[in-house]
Amino acid sequence: VQPVVRCSHAFVETPLLLSAGGAVVTLLNWRGKPLPQLRVNVSGLGFTPSKVESVLHGALTPTSDGEGLTVSLPLESADFLLLHK
Secondary structure (H helix, E strand, O other): OOOOEEEOOOOEEOOEEEEOOEEEEEEEEOOOOOEEEEEEEEOOOOOOOOEEEEOOOEEEOOEEOOOOEEEEEEEOOEEEEEEEO
16 A cells, blocks of 8 residues: 655655645644655645645645655645645
8 A cells, every 4th residue: 555645754744635626735743843855745636736835835846757746845843735626
Protein backbone atom coordinates (compact mmCIF):
# COMPACT_ATOMS: atom_id res chain seq x y z
CA VAL A 1 0.00 0.00 0.00
CA GLN A 2 1.37 3.39 -1.03
CA PRO A 3 0.34 6.47 0.95
CA VAL A 4 -1.42 9.16 -1.09
CA VAL A 5 0.66 11.92 0.57
CA ARG A 6 4.37 11.52 1.24
CA CYS A 7 6.76 14.13 2.58
CA SER A 8 10.51 14.57 2.91
CA HIS A 9 10.69 14.64 6.73
CA ALA A 10 9.57 12.29 9.49
CA PHE A 11 7.16 13.49 12.17
CA VAL A 12 5.10 15.57 9.75
CA GLU A 13 1.47 14.47 9.68
CA THR A 14 -0.31 14.84 6.31
CA PRO A 15 -4.00 13.87 6.38
CA LEU A 16 -5.88 14.38 3.09
CA LEU A 17 -9.50 15.52 2.69
CA LEU A 18 -11.19 15.18 -0.73
CA SER A 19 -14.22 17.25 -1.75
CA ALA A 20 -16.14 18.24 -4.87
CA GLY A 21 -13.94 21.34 -5.22
CA GLY A 22 -10.59 19.59 -4.87
CA ALA A 23 -8.49 18.43 -1.94
CA VAL A 24 -6.84 19.75 1.21
CA VAL A 25 -3.70 18.35 2.83
CA THR A 26 -3.22 19.38 6.45
CA LEU A 27 0.49 19.77 7.26
CA LEU A 28 1.26 19.27 10.97
CA ASN A 29 4.88 19.53 12.10
CA TRP A 30 5.50 17.42 15.24
CA ARG A 31 9.31 17.81 15.09
CA GLY A 32 9.44 20.70 17.58
CA LYS A 33 11.37 22.97 15.19
CA PRO A 34 10.53 24.71 11.90
CA LEU A 35 11.43 23.10 8.58
CA PRO A 36 12.99 25.55 6.10
CA GLN A 37 11.96 23.31 3.19
CA LEU A 38 9.44 20.47 3.20
CA ARG A 39 8.78 18.52 0.00
CA VAL A 40 5.27 17.10 -0.26
CA ASN A 41 4.21 14.59 -2.93
CA VAL A 42 0.51 13.91 -3.58
CA SER A 43 -0.57 11.07 -5.86
CA GLY A 44 -3.76 9.23 -6.73
CA LEU A 45 -6.08 12.25 -6.54
CA GLY A 46 -8.04 11.31 -9.64
CA PHE A 47 -7.71 14.86 -11.00
CA THR A 48 -4.98 17.30 -11.97
CA PRO A 49 -5.19 20.43 -9.79
CA SER A 50 -5.75 23.70 -11.66
CA LYS A 51 -4.12 25.61 -8.79
CA VAL A 52 -2.03 24.62 -5.77
CA GLU A 53 -1.56 26.96 -2.84
CA SER A 54 -0.51 27.13 0.78
CA VAL A 55 -2.76 29.03 3.19
CA LEU A 56 0.31 30.73 4.69
CA HIS A 57 2.56 31.12 1.62
CA GLY A 58 0.13 31.57 -1.28
CA ALA A 59 0.43 30.09 -4.77
CA LEU A 60 2.89 27.23 -5.25
CA THR A 61 4.31 25.81 -8.47
CA PRO A 62 4.05 22.02 -8.44
CA THR A 63 6.23 19.69 -10.46
CA SER A 64 4.96 16.39 -11.84
CA ASP A 65 7.02 13.22 -12.01
CA GLY A 66 4.37 10.91 -13.45
CA GLU A 67 3.56 9.61 -9.97
CA GLY A 68 1.77 12.69 -8.69
CA LEU A 69 2.72 16.27 -8.02
CA THR A 70 5.37 17.65 -5.71
CA VAL A 71 5.63 21.05 -4.03
CA SER A 72 8.19 22.53 -1.65
CA LEU A 73 7.47 25.03 1.09
CA PRO A 74 8.69 26.04 4.55
CA LEU A 75 6.69 24.69 7.49
CA GLU A 76 6.62 26.16 10.98
CA SER A 77 4.05 24.19 12.98
CA ALA A 78 1.01 23.87 10.69
CA ASP A 79 -0.32 24.85 7.26
CA PHE A 80 -2.88 23.72 4.69
CA LEU A 81 -2.08 22.72 1.12
CA LEU A 82 -5.06 23.49 -1.14
CA LEU A 83 -5.40 21.57 -4.42
CA HIS A 84 -8.16 23.16 -6.51
CA LYS A 85 -10.02 21.28 -9.27
